[in-house]
Amino acid sequence: MPHIVTKSKKAVTDTLLKCAENIVLIGFMGAGKSTVGRELAKRTGRFFLDADALIESAAGREVASIFKQEGEEAFRALEKESARWMAECVRGSVISTGGGMPTVVKRLKDIGIVVYLKLPFRKIVERIDAKERASRPLFADMNRAEELFEKRERIYEEQAQITVDADGPVERILEDILKALGSLR
Numbered sequence: 001m002p003h004i005v006t007k008s009k010k011a012v013t014d015t016l017l018k019c020a021e022n023i024v025l026i027g028f029m030g031a032g033k034s035t036v037g038r039e040l041a042k043r044t045g046r047f048f049l050d051a052d053a054l055i056e057s058a059a060g061r062e063v064a065s066i067f068k069q070e071g072e073e074a075f076r077a078l079e080k081e082s083a084r085w086m087a088e089c090v091r092g093s094v095i096s097t098g099g100g101m102p103t104v105v106k107r108l109k110d111i112g113i114v115v116y117l118k119l120p121f122r123k124i125v126e127r128i129d130a131k132e133r134a135s136r137p138l139f140a141d142m143n144r145a146e147e148l149f150e151k152r153e154r155i156y157e158e159q160a161q162i163t164v165d166a167d168g169p170v171e172r173i174l175e176d177i178l179k180a181l182g183s184l185r
Ligand code: S3P
Pocket: 027, 028, 029, 030, 033, 052, 063, 097, 098, 099, 100, 101, 135, 136, 137, 138
């Protein structure tokens, strides 16, 4: 009896390829990237990686404190560095990006399949409570946040390989993403 029995080489290769590919979620703050990302990871047999959490653990500080102490530019530099590392080294993950990452990392598809969670600004405002706002420096001023949203929509559309309507139950959003991923292959 051999140590390893492989029924179908192709099936194994397909599975490896499928799991190795990252899925990169983009969208504005509050679009549900982390919630959807965690569930999508479970459903597709991947790990979940939050790009903000990655930066926080490397820097030993929270995002809000990096913004406060070193400024937005320093944070964007850390985002770029984390994106380079993810493109080189991360496989088999669902990655939730910070809302500004697509503005500074030009080719997110080098990391994985890019999925845009699209939601109108008024829906985003409904979801972001005072506590959440405090942890997001760019949400401190509502008018500025709306301007930012308008500027970014085009960038999200350009980077996205799949766009889903993120206004609705997580289960429906997941189904839409899984369907779209299936039709990409
Ligand atoms: C930012 C979004 C935040 C975080 C930082 C900046 C942005 O992430 O990266 O506060 O520029 O939109 P979330 O989108 O996860 O809130």
